[in-house]
Amino acid sequence: MMGPMPYVILSVLLLVLGLAIVISKRNAIVMLIGVEFILNAAALNLVAFSRHGAGDLSGQTAALFVIVIASAEAVVALAIFLNFYHRIATVDIDRGDQLRG
């Protein structure tokens, strides 16, 4: 029987990878991919603790909310990026430094 340790280590790895992706890439959509990594790391942690720690389902329910929020976030972010792309013909977020539309 494995404890929560491997899951937590994996979630740390995912978190660091996600952060590295967000930091290193300038493409907005790839950054969104990095954010998905981070969110999944968090959800994985929650589920692992729910199974091995608390003994109830609150962790799983919280992970469910993570999925819900991630999907909402992805939809809105993509809509924003497509508008962004429409305005300045790129998804390079460094180019989006003007305050006027």
Place this chain on the structure above:
Amino acid sequence: MLEKAIFLLFAVPTVVAGVAILLSKNIVRMAFWLIAMLIAVGGLYFLMGAYFLGVIQIMVYVGGVAVLLVFGVMLTSRQLAPKLRPGPMETVWLAAVSMALLLGLVLSVAQVRWVQGPIASPNSPAEIGHSVMGDFLGPFELASVLLLVAMLGAAYLARPKVPVQSPEGSKETTI
């Protein structure tokens, strides 16, 4: 033993996917690596007995969010795409910061003395439903409002605004 093997079966792809995204230059491949990661995490949920969550992960993430992402990638990936590789100096900094973060987190995690609580019983969707409608009723309602707002926002952002401009002049080409 079997559990460890299955854990590795799912854990290795997630990490590989992350590294591949870091190193890759092709955005569409990145999106497909993300999907691999999502499916593997779903598998981990299955391994932990959270069947409902695993299924929802695959359904919502892979069937919805990831497809949407691929869609967005395809709509925007063109020659004007921004750089996907950091410069050499940035790479060094990135590696240093990531490693530091990783080491710090892993060390702190390793120092924790885990108290093995009772293993949560194999759950049914009904119990999760009770949990959502009981302890988490407030967040649940908030999430529904959030989804509504997100839907409206996305629809607003993607609404038609510009009338059609006649495509590049009205010259009639008669052949």
Place this chain on the structure above:
Amino acid sequence: MNEIERHYRYQGDPLHEGEVPSDIRTEELTLNMGPQHPSTHGVLRVLLQTDGELVLKATPYVGYLHRCAEKMAEQVTYRQFTLYTDRLDYLAAMNNNLGFALAAEKLGAIEVPARAQYLRVIFAELNRIASHLVATGCYGLDMGAFTPFVYCFREREYVLDLFEAACGARLTYSYITIGGVREDLPEGWIGRCREFLDYLEPKITEYNNLLSYNHIFINRTARVGVCPPDLALAYGLTGPCLRGSGVPWDLRKAMPYCRYDEFDFEVPVGRGEQGTVGDSWDRYFVRLLEMIQSVRIIRQALDKLADGPVQAKVPRLVKLPAGEIYYEVENPRGQLGFHLVSEGGTSPYRLKIRGPSFCNLSILPAVARNCLLADIAALLGSLDIVMGEVDR
């Protein structure tokens, strides 16, 4: 925005009239539709400027099937060129034969016997039915319905059987020659023809049930590819495409040839029954209605058929007097014109062919604007082009 311009706009949804369906304007994509593509009806190449599913501009490029038919005419005798006319619009070879024969006869002042005249009408109308059956079936295929295609080809087989019984060929007949028709009907042919007509009429109702009034089919074709009457006239559309736009112009009525004035028939026009006048559905439906009229004409012609010779006395090597003539007949796809210039020899000095498909195709860039990708197939199918005639 004038009237014609408004017609060009995307007309799928009245709520969003005058707008592109989505604001997500991506880069324009140049799409090469053809020369190998299932719905370009042969080797037509259409260059599409698309924005997602929206087609901003469609430019047809022709010439992949060019076989120098007009130049060849200068090297062969008049009788020999009849065989080349078979290859123009290969779905309506009888009508092509007829057009060329009439032009040559007019120039040579050759009198055709009465029986041959009626036979010409019968065969031309039978071929019109066969050609419209192909058009109808292929249009169903373009819309994704496979079954009407097979049904229509089943019926067309009977027409081809009739042709084969009469002249031995199923596609390139060369039956109608200068001075009449090549040979008389075989035994029992008339009975079989009547049997076919009795068989065909209920089938047209079947097509209406299966395809014409199918809700999906109407949604796909009504208000799609609208050619308003003035635009259709301006681009020189003829045949069902022009009549689909509501212009009752049919050479068989307007300038009768081959004793068409003796027959009682109507010229069906598009009335915008399901959408606007001149949409793809109208063009499609006019073809179905014309089949019914053709059946009427054939019935009358079979009644009038009397014994007599089927060939005028024309020498084997036809020599036409010097002069020139332009003669048009009503083909299934429109008006087929032969401009024949003779210097008195055994072969034409110059022959110019006006292919109806070519002129009908010319409206494509004007109509296929701001429509969807699937509408291009709907429009091309309803124009019913035959590349053999476009490229000649």
Place this chain on the structure above:
Amino acid sequence: MLVLERPKVEYRGWSLTIVRLATKWGPWALALLLRFAWVIFFAVLVVLTAFVWIVGRFINPLLPWFLRDIVVVVGLLAFACIVAIIGIWAERKVSARIQSRLGPMRSGAWHGWAQSLADGLKFVQKEDLIPHSADQPLFRLAPYVTLVPAFCAYLAIPFGASWVFRDSDVGLLFVLALLAIEVLGVIMAGWASNSKWSLYGAMRAACQLVSYEIPMGLSLLVGVAAVGSLSLIDLGRAQERGWFSWLIFQDPFLFVAFFTYYIASLASCKRSPFDLPEGESELVAGFHTEYSGFRFVMFFFAEYVAMFAVSALATIIFLGGWNAPVAGWSSPWWFVIKSAFLVWVQMWFRWTLPRIRIDQVMHACVKYLLPLTLLLFLGGSAWQLYDNPAHPAFTVFANIVRAVLGLIGLGLVGLYVFGAGYGYYYRQRLVGSMVRKHLPGA
């Protein structure tokens, strides 16, 4: 001196290797196998039994169950393959009969039953072509991503009350999730082909499949709300008291939900009239334009396997699953027959209807199907609130409604049987007088 050398063609891919080995050793192996078929069968049985007994007795008592799983999985794979093979043949025969043709008649002795086997053999022998500018790894991966989830869906589908690989609490969602993965393969194929037509197909597939997943899931949820379980076994068990206990006749919302589910499942299988992703008159062949040989067969297989899977879901949730119309006669055959009937209706649609345009597909989903299914879900849930012993008056009403719906269903089946029988009896008259009498020269 110029030496003319045969140009060296490099063939790649596993399928060709398989063909080479099969053509080299296949006849020998087949002959031997057939000669000693019974011996081999019993030997395998004996060895397997002995092995399982030894393993269970001395090594690990859990391992026999593992072996059982392997056997069942192989059996399910075989079933899915047979479904696809029969489905492809049936599609051709059905289309032929609808179009007054005969269809394949030569391969195999009876009505060309071996046609899809022959086709498969032909496809395997074809060159494994990968376009030069295609994205190689993704191009190779895509057919598997399409086919494997469709196969995996069978792991959770019960064929009878005890005929299931794994009964899960979330069996229904599991099947839906696996069917949702399928779209990824399509997108992958479309993008990796590096052809504009393929890309259009992929985009259409992404739009359509993601949109129609929602009405599809919501219609199924009406049934789930009526039973109170996501387990497919429980859903099937709830309907074992004969025709009038089938969920489709339980309340009017379920009755409508069956049809909305069926329409949405057509869209999610990319079947006509929703076959836009591969609509051949618009997009040459859509997402699989560039595929040939065995990779194309995989897409083909995946389509038929998925068709049967969605029909199986409809059968289990709405049409009583493995239960007979008369209580007590339940059998997996009922399940297979009902699902096969729904697959046949899908084929019937395909060979009757034209294709919808992409904007109409989206309008139909967002403007009509989605609100309708939401209303159905609401209504179905409200019905469950009142349809219980606490509201005796409503229960009487509900029973009347059930009886009426059941009779309507009987009427529909009767209409179908009558129509089919009428058509069969008058088959000569319906196709016209000229079919039998051939014209001279024909």
